[in-house]
Amino acid sequence: MNRKVAKEDIDSRVFDTLNIIMLFIFMVIIIVPVWNVIISSFSSGKALAEGGFIFWPKEFSLENYRAVFRDETIWQSFFISISKTLIGVITHVFFCAMVGYGLSKKYIRGRKLYISMGVITMFFSGGMIPTYLLIKSMGLLDSFWVYIIPALYSFYDVVILMNFFRNVPDSLEESAKIDGAGDWRVFLKIFIPLSMPAMATIALFNGVGQWNDFMTTKLYITDQALYPLQMKLYEIIVQSQTQSMQNIGGSAIIETTTKGVQLATIVITTLPIVVIYPILQRYFISGMMLGAVKE
Template sequence: MNTKAVRGDWDSRVFDAVNIFLLVVITILIVVPLWNVIVSSFSSGRALAEGGFIFWPTEFSFENYRAVFRDSTIWQSFFISVSKTVIGVVTHVFFCAMVGYALSKSKLRGRKFYVAMGVITMFFSGGMIPTYLLIKSLGLLNSFWVYIIPALLSFYDVIVLMNFFRNVPDSLEESAKIDGAGDWRIFLSIFIPLSMPAMATIVLFNGVGQWNDFMTTKLYVTDQWLYPLQMKLYEIIVQSQTQSMQNVGGSAVIETATKGVQLATIVITTLPIVVMYPILQRYFISGMMLGAVKE
């Protein structure tokens, strides 16, 4: 019997066992708190007041969600959140892809200068007050486009797409030019479809950022009809806390009522992202460029 083969097989089993153990522990650490939040959001105020970990609601209740959806403008805020996320993601990805496609060409004049300018913006910014004055001078205050235009470009995403475009074989572009395709046709018909795995990653991260964006509304929007879901839920939490303080003087009851609403808002704001992630996940592990060119 080959001792090296036996030792290698034993090392492989130990390695697999350690990996499985670590993955199980990490999964438990992630799933258990998430499950506790979901279950607690369906628990009554009395069950939450008892404290401790809740594995299953002893007193099942929708009161926390009723408190959230009691506001008649919640659906308007939901529409604003969905609209700014969809429009913001589409415009952001397309704009970054155009810039990345141009910068991926070594023949572009001033390419190094443009890249240097973009890299500088990754480390330095104008600051909050100059940015506010810029947004005001552009007339974007209390405008839906304040969610879209300032978020059009992220040079980090440009770098990701630029490096991905460099890996596209030159023979594809050359054959398209021989067939009479122009730059726009090549960009839309070849580079965009082949870069779907990279774009899906940017879509996911930018979509999460757009969906969870809170500071843009806090700084630049005062019109409540333009409030996204996150800002509206924040107001609901504040109102719930205020009403509890007016009705009851006990701090424990105030904390319990507010906590239930907070847990419900966490579930509501997280659910769309949880639903979208499995849809985009397949692009992370599949490459559309495989087999595209036969040498």
């Protein structure tokens, strides 16, 4: 018996050691390129022109960031990115929560049909051209709302919330309705607070998608006043592939290169997500329903 326990302990230690080694290698693979991008963005144009991996800033310079912020349109793009992300996340999560709440009720007529239709949309879509024609017919071309309305619904997120709502004890809803609460009050006062971990997770993934999205702009927006940060980054990269950047926003760039501006823009566009993620991460491991009902 003791030999069996000792063998299990050794196997467990070997397994833990291999896991630690693999996770460490995986961490290095992720961190090293990110570190290189951040450090390179603080290096001078001359140091970047020499090429090679940069572990520490060569000829430390903030000129890359000055060049980015010298462009007055970058602030407008920053405002558009924040606006579409905040509004898009709030409307998407609330809309999906409403649909998920309705479909979580077995007494809803046509529930199986609605779910079947939703599942089909998870695997098939109309394609780019039909979608473009639909967006055009809705009058959303060159409109800020093209970022919001088409992104309102995702059946994948509905399924997550629907299953989460099913785990809410029926006694909570029944007691609320006995006290005179209607469906809207039950939904807003009971289901929404108890489902915050699931909603925060969906909000994070949808927010990252909204923040990083530039294809919507590329396909449906021609007005540069509606360009988000990611589209500005896309323009910088495309421009760098065709010619050396001599100015941004009409102002000359001193001691910098196109690559430096690219790296600085990447850091700026990534920073908000890096800051927000740890704030929402606590919802992933919190159990808000623990102790909600004791029977």
